[in-house]
Amino acid sequence: MGIGDDGAxxxxxxxxxTVIAVDTLxxxxxxxxHASAYDIGWRTLAVNLSxxxxxxxxxxxxxxxxxxxxxxxxxxxxxxxxxxxxAAGHDISLVGGDTTAGPLTLTVQVVxxxxxxxxxxxxxxxxxxxxxxxxFVGDAMAGLGIMQERYAAQGARRExxxxxxxxxxxxxxxxxxxxxxxxxxxxxxxxLVADLGHICAASQCCAELQLRDIPVSPQLVELLGKxxxxxxxxxxxxxxxxxxxxxxxxxxxxxxLFETLGLNITRIGHIKTGTGVVVITADxxxxxxxxxxYQHFS
Amino acid sequence: MGIGDDGAxxxxxxxxxTVIAVDTLxxxxxxxxHASAYDIGWRTLAVNLSxxxxxxxxxxxxxxxxxxxxxxxxxxxxxxxxxxxxAAGHDISLVGGDTTAGPLTLTVQVVxxxxxxxxxxxxxxxxxxxxxxxxFVGDAMAGLGIMQERYAAQGARRExxxxxxxxxxxxxxxxxxxxxxxxxxxxxxxxLVADLGHICAASQCCAELQLRDIPVSPQLVELLGKxxxxxxxxxxxxxxxxxxxxxxxxxxxxxxLFETLGLNITRIGHIKTGTGVVVITADxxxxxxxxxxYQHFS
Numbered sequence: 025m026g027i028g029d030d031g032a033x034x035x036x037x038x039x040x041x042t043v044i045a046v047d048t049l050x051x052x053x054x055x056x057x058h059a060s061a062y063d064i065g066w067r068t069l070a071v072n073l074s075x076x077x078x079x080x081x082x083x084x085x086x087x088x089x090x091x092x093x094x095x096x097x098x099x100x101x102x103x104x105x106x107x108x109x110x111a112a113g114h115d116i117s118l119v120g121g122d123t124t125a126g127p128l129t130l131t132v133q134v135v136x137x138x139x140x141x142x143x144x145x146x147x148x149x150x151x152x153x154x155x156x157x158x159x160f161v162g163d164a165m166a167g168l169g170i171m172q173e174r175y176a177a178q179g180a181r182r183e184x185x186x187x188x189x190x191x192x193x194x195x196x197x198x199x200x201x202x203x204x205x206x207x208x209x210x211x212x213x214x215x216l217v218a219d220l221g222h223i224c225a226a227s228q229c230c231a232e233l234q235l236r237d238i239p240v241s242p243q244l245v246e247l248l249g250k251x252x253x254x255x256x257x258x259x260x261x262x263x264x265x266x267x268x269x270x271x272x273x274x275x276x277x278x279x280x281l282f283e284t285l286g287l288n289i290t291r292i293g294h295i296k297t298g299t300g301v302v303v304i305t306a307d308x309x310x311x312x313x314x315x316x317x318y319q320h321f322s
Numbered sequence: 323m324g325i326g327d328d329g330a331x332x333x334x335x336x337x338x339x340t341v342i343a344v345d346t347l348x349x350x351x352x353x354x355x356h357a358s359a360y361d362i363g364w365r366t367l368a369v370n371l372s373x374x375x376x377x378x379x380x381x382x383x384x385x386x387x388x389x390x391x392x393x394x395x396x397x398x399x400x401x402x403x404x405x406x407x408x409a410a411g412h413d414i415s416l417v418g419g420d421t422t423a424g425p426l427t428l429t430v431q432v433v434x435x436x437x438x439x440x441x442x443x444x445x446x447x448x449x450x451x452x453x454x455x456x457x458f459v460g461d462a463m464a465g466l467g468i469m470q471e472r473y474a475a476q477g478a479r480r481e482x483x484x485x486x487x488x489x490x491x492x493x494x495x496x497x498x499x500x501x502x503x504x505x506x507x508x509x510x511x512x513x514l515v516a517d518l519g520h521i522c523a524a525s526q527c528c529a530e531l532q533l534r535d536i537p538v539s540p541q542l543v544e545l546l547g548k549x550x551x552x553x554x555x556x557x558x559x560x561x562x563x564x565x566x567x568x569x570x571x572x573x574x575x576x577x578x579l580f581e582t583l584g585l586n587i588t589r590i591g592h593i594k595t596g597t598g599v600v601v602i603t604a605d606x607x608x609x610x611x612x613x614x615x616y617q618h619f620s
Contacts, residue, residue: 030373030509031343031434033441036334044417045329046431048387050424075328089346089387089429119342126348127425131387133344136329143331211328 032119034085040137045075051128055190056171061099063190064130065106071213072134073114073194074264078211080144080203081136083116083196089131091124106191114196142203146226149208149269153295155231156278158198158287159265160241161216162257163188166248181243188241192264198289201281202268209268215259217301220267227269230298233258235305239290251306258303269295330417332383338435343373349426353488354469359397361488362428363404369511370432371412371492372562376509378442378501379434381414381494387429389422412494440501444524447506447567451593453529454576456496456585457563458539459514460555461486464546479541486539490562496587499579500566507566513557515599518565525567528596531556533603537588549604556601567593 036042049068051057069086076083088107092100111118116134167189169175170182177185195211202209208227210219216238220231238254245253270278275291282289293304303311334340347366349355367384374381386405390398409416414432465487467473468480475483493509500507506525508517514536518529536552543551568576573589580587591602601609 030376030444031341031379031432033377033436034340034342035438036338036340040334042332042334042340042433043329044332044383044385044431044433046385046387046418046420046429048389048420048422048427048429050389050422053422053424078328079331081329085342087342087344087431089344089431091346091348091427120344122344122346122429124346124348125351126427129346129389129424129427131344131346131420131429133342133385133387133431134329135340135342138331140333146328 032085034119034135037137039140041140041143043076043079043081043136043138043143044133045072046131046133047072047075048129048131059171059190061102062106065103066110066191068130068132069107069110070192070194071264072132073110073116073196074192074211074213076134076136077194077196077199078144078209078266079136079138080142080199080209081138082200083114083134083136085117085119085135087119087133088121090121091126091129093126093128114194144199144203144206144209146208146210146223149223149227149229149295150271151229151295151297153207153269153271154275154291155220155233155267155269155293155295156289157216157239157265157267157292158195158289160239160244161212161263161265162240162244162253162260164192164262165256165260166244168262175247177247181246184243185247189262192262194264195266195287197285198266198282198287201285202270205274205277206268206270209266212263212265212267213261215261216267217258221301223267223269224300230296231293231301232296233293233301233303235303237290237292239288239292330383332417332433335435337438339438339441341374341377341379341434341436341441342431343370344429344431345370345373346427346429357488359400360404363401364408364489366428366430367405367408368490368492369562370430371408371414371494372490372509372511374432374434375492375494375497376442376507376564377434377436378440378497378507379436380498381412381432381434383415383417383433385417385431386419388419389424389427391424391426412492442497442501442504442507444506444508444521447521447525447527447593448569449527449593449595451505451567451569452573452589453518453531453565453567453591453593454587455514455537455563455565455590456493456587457561458537458542459510459561459563460538460542460551460558462490462560463554463558464542466560473545475545479544482541483545487560490560492562493564493585495583496564496580496585499583503572503575504566504568507564510561510563510565511559513559514565515556519599521565521567522598528594529591529599530594531591531599531601533601535588535590537586537590
């Protein structure tokens with residue numbers, strides 16, 4: 025059964041737990057007013073899939089609550105194309121929704137599945153674990169800056185950075201691949217230091233990062249220079265990469281695993297005893313960084 | 323596990339299917355701007371529980387996506403009181419959410435469970451089935467009218483009608499009670515004729531209603547007079563009663579079942595062959611009514 029009844033009826037797979045996550049995007053807050061309908065559709069689902077990725081869950085179903093100022097058929101078609109393009113890449117089905125009149129606001133709820141008691145969580149990191157990050161961080165902040173005309177970039181570099189903000193790639197395959205290896209995981213939505221801080225709080229430990237090891241894209245380095253890019257990437261949000269911790273026994277398996285996925289990973293530091301996130305800068309000095317990333321209402 | 327990780331991990335019960343429904347309330351569209359925070363909290367969950375009720379599902383978990391113009395601690399406390407008062411009555415737990423800045427918009431998604439393949443749907447009504455309705459219809463429309471100062475009422479009558487709009491009682495127990503008896507069910511959110519029209523469309527049949535049998539509350543009759551109340555109640559929304567169809571074999575069981583629940587039910591007509599909803603008026607004339615209730619964007 026799908027859309028049409030008062031609710032959707034879903035058949036859970038045997039020996040699994042259900043994982044649900046919900047994220048809202050508000051026009052003018054989470055994306056600029058002139059963002060394309062296609063990109064809004066993609067991004068609305070992608071940021072939710074990223075939550076499933078961080079938990080090592082397999083995406084199954086999603087619902088969409090769409091609040092629209094007016095019924096614009098063309099906008100809806102483009103939005104749907106973006107939404108379903110993202111859905112198709114992750115084998116997830118739309119099973120319900122609600123459309124209401126009001127200021128443009130989009131809430132997606134995703135439903136995934138994990139083998140019973142094998143989900144990734146924020147708790148579980150231990151002193152001695154290495155800290156890894158998928159892909160690059162900082163790109164999305166630069167993409168948003170370009171949309172807001174705070175940064176200037178042209179051609180392929182502009183295109184790359186814009187897409188990194190508006191069309192993030194949820195790391196679902198990475199989350200599934202590390203589900204048996206990682207001791208803790210989180211997706212980077214509020215910023216690396218802020219989100220890693222959540223792992224530290226839940227796991228009661230300290231994360232020590234090497235600034236020089238923060239992975240930044242060539243495009244971001246061309247825009248800002250390497251060290252400024254790495255510094256900004258500590259606290260910039262919206263990248264939707266996965267940060268995870270892994271014990272020494274499992275580290276050797278990671279490289280070939282991610283080569284198979286075609287995704288780069290980088291070891292950016294280690295878990296220590298203590299609390300909070302500490303960053304070691306180029307000159308070897310230690311900076312303790314507050315756990316706040318960018319936050320609404322701040 | 324609860325709120326805190328990227329998602330919530332839920333353990334499905336054995337031999338069940340999962341039922342999910344989602345509904346958004348927008349300030350100024352689904353409730354007046356001066357509605358109390360407590361009532362908004364109650365109503366946001368109640369309208370979603372009503373969807374589970376219509377499917378014969380047992381409520382289990384819900385998520386809340388809350389978009390707020392500003393962080394108002396007092397408003398949030400009152401809102402939470404209303405939300406959890408409604409939740410407590412139905413043994414459903416908040417397991418996740420998202421809070422964002424923007425125009426006041428609330429999306430709740432409820433997760434319920436039904437024994438495998440025993441959910442109620444809109445399809446399944448057959449010629450010869452009786453059509454029943456729980457409680458009274460039309461009250462919510464009058465309550466909204468009072469809030470908008472289109473109707474005047476005082477004292478207990480005013481209180482009753484206002485509460486029927488802002489604090490609907492989701493008929494979860496009724497939905498569970500009829501799950502083994504009813505051939506089709508729906509909750510009345512868009513209006514009796516509109517929602518019954520959905521049953522007719524899904525079941526490929528016609529519904530014939532007796533206007534004189536439409537159940538209206540004494541309070542609504544005092545406000546409008548009996549026949550005008552019944553006529554308005556055909557197309558007024560937001561009552562969140564359950565309309566269901568039941569075959570002749572099961573009708574005798576209904577009365578004692580609902581006496582146990584302490585909820586009145588009324589037989590309002592029968593399913594026939596054909597299409598759409600037909601209403602027989604006091605003088606015996608037949609009026610075919612379009613299947614549109616109140617609709618946004620109309």
